Amino acid sequence: MNIEIKNISKKFGETKVVEDISFKVEKGDLLSILGESGAGKTTILRIIAGTIKADSGSIIIDGKDVTNISPDKRNIGYVFQTPLLFPHMNVEANICFSLEIRKWTKEKMKERTKELLELLHIEGLEKRMPSEISGGQKQRVAIARALAFNPRVLLMDEPFSSLDPRLREEMGALIKKIQEKLKITIIFVTHDRDESMALSKEILLISKGKKLQKDSPKNIYYSPKTKEVAKYMGDCNFISGILSDNLFKTEIGEFKVPKNTNSNFVLLIRPHQIKIDETRSGYLIESCKVIGKKALYMVNSKKTQKTFLVEEFSNNILQTGVEVGLIFPKHSIHYI
Numbered sequence: 104m105n106i107e108i109k110n111i112s113k114k115f116g117e118t119k120v121v122e123d124i125s126f127k128v129e130k131g132d133l134l135s136i137l138g139e140s141g142a143g144k145t146t147i148l149r150i151i152a153g154t155i156k157a158d159s160g161s162i163i164i165d166g167k168d169v170t171n172i173s174p175d176k177r178n179i180g181y182v183f184q185t186p187l188l189f190p191h192m193n194v195e196a197n198i199c200f201s202l203e204i205r206k207w208t209k210e211k212m213k214e215r216t217k218e219l220l221e222l223l224h225i226e227g228l229e230k231r232m233p234s235e236i237s238g239g240q241k242q243r244v245a246i247a248r249a250l251a252f253n254p255r256v257l258l259m260d261e262p263f264s265s266l267d268p269r270l271r272e273e274m275g276a277l278i279k280k281i282q283e284k285l286k287i288t289i290i291f292v293t294h295d296r297d298e299s300m301a302l303s304k305e306i307l308l309i310s311k312g313k314k315l316q317k318d319s320p321k322n323i324y325y326s327p328k329t330k331e332v333a334k335y336m337g338d339c340n341f342i343s344g345i346l347s348d349n350l351f352k353t354e355i356g357e358f359k360v361p362k363n364t365n366s367n368f369v370l371l372i373r374p375h376q377i378k379i380d381e382t383r384s385g386y387l388i389e390s391c392k393v394i395g396k397k398a399l400y401m402v403n404s405k406k407t408q409k410t411f412l413v414e415e416f417s418n419n420i421l422q423t424g425v426e427v428g429l430i431f432p433k434h435s436i437h438y439i
């Protein structure tokens with residue numbers, strides 16, 4: 104099912120929490136809503152689920168306006184940040200909770216539970232109580248429970264934030280597989296940009312209740328529309344310059360720009376796109392931070408004193424004070 108969110112706004116008291124947000128998710132796609140803590144991500148999700156009402160705007164699912172339809176009639180599954188399993192029910196009963204309400208037969212429920220346990224790779228756990236399974240397994244049960252009644256849309260609110268990084272990656276990969284298999288539309292809330300880039304077809308970046316950009320992970324990372332988006336998505340080097348006619352003159356070279364370009368734009372180049380050339384000169388290694396196989400250098404221009412952040416994968420770590428050259432490949436430069 105495709106989802107269309109049209110101009111939704113929400114205030115709590117006098118505080119605007121969501122401001123005129125619109126976006127679309129195509130059927131079977133996974134969209135991440137990314138933003139800092141308090142940006143309004145959960146509020147948007149809850150408005151889509153119908154558990155809170157927007158002050159204005161509408162929610163359209165598959166062409167049908169569901170804005171005033173109660174949550175239980177929207178056919179949407181919801182996975183919370185913490186699994187929230189019923190502690191007095193075993194795994195099977197937890198998964199079947201929504202099916203009991205929908206009056207499924209015992210046989211159908213058994214069959215569905217088996218299917219879901221296989222899908223989530225937790226076969227054999229059906230008779231265990233929530234207190235007898237791990238945190239990762241609890242979240243798998245919560246996902247199985249949300250998928251039990253074959254919802255057309257799955258909303259996930261930071262579902263893996265309490266898991267350790269390895270398990271988190273594993274769960275992310277599993278969600279992608281499930282999404283591809285079931286062709287279900289997923290909206291996934293996170294404040295982890297790496298997680299959003301790894302999982303999503305598109306990312307909706309919001310800040311303070313406002314939409315900043317909605318784009319593919321690649322575009323939002325390499326071609327952000329503003330400096331704010333660029334910074335949110337990762338480390339940046341911004342290079343300013345002087346615009347004269349159609350030429351933008353900077354310390355790393357001159358670039359032809361389209362006619363009538365706004366004069367206060369900058370160039371963006373990501374740290375891993377700059378190359379260090381030890382056979383050249385003009386720049387000094389000011390510091391180096393080694394993170395696993397990766398080295399993050401602060402490199403200073405001798406001529407202008409500007410510092411560049413450069414990331415390299417190499418076993419040969421350069422020492423502070425060494426003079427090098429920097430190469431800025433033209434195709435890696437983006438204009439903001």
Ligand SMILES: Nc1ncnc2c1ncn2[C@@H]1O[C@H](COP(=O)(O)OP(=O)(O)OP(=O)(O)O)[C@@H](O)[C@H]1O
Pocket residue numbers: 115116120138139140141142143144145146147294
């Ligand atoms: N029921 C409520 N009453 C009053 N304020 C609320 C309510 N729910 C959320 N808020 C406020 O709205 C803002 C957005 O909250 P929301 O939970 O949507 O943010 P979020 O982006 O999901 O944050 P996090 O990543 O920390 O979960 C916050 O400032 C929060 O304190």
